[in-house]
Amino acid sequence: MGNGNSGAAAGGGAIYGLGIFGAWVYFWQEADGFWWHLLAVLEGLVWPALMVYDAFGALN
Template sequence: MSNGGSAAAGGGAIYGIGIFGAIVYYWQVADGFWEHVGAFFQGLVWPAFMVYEGFQALGA
């Protein structure tokens, strides 16, 4: 019997690629040392920003 572990691993890989892509994006638009440091952390928590902006757009 399978517990679906392989499906979770695939989702984790996609999430990891998204984090890497977000870090690259924020890194490219950063200007200065501290903005580059912030870009790294923004890339790690980009889903929180996305959800926040989505709720703001819905007026929630």
């Protein structure tokens, strides 16, 4: 049996996933050429983590 927090974890993962997809759409539209599109995929993976890091820094 779970500890009762699995719903909260799933919700956080869903929000984070939407952040990744949103970043991919944005960076993909801004990219021009193969290497820029490859960079857009990588930026889409990293950008939401940086936003969460900055958000926690602002709560300090």
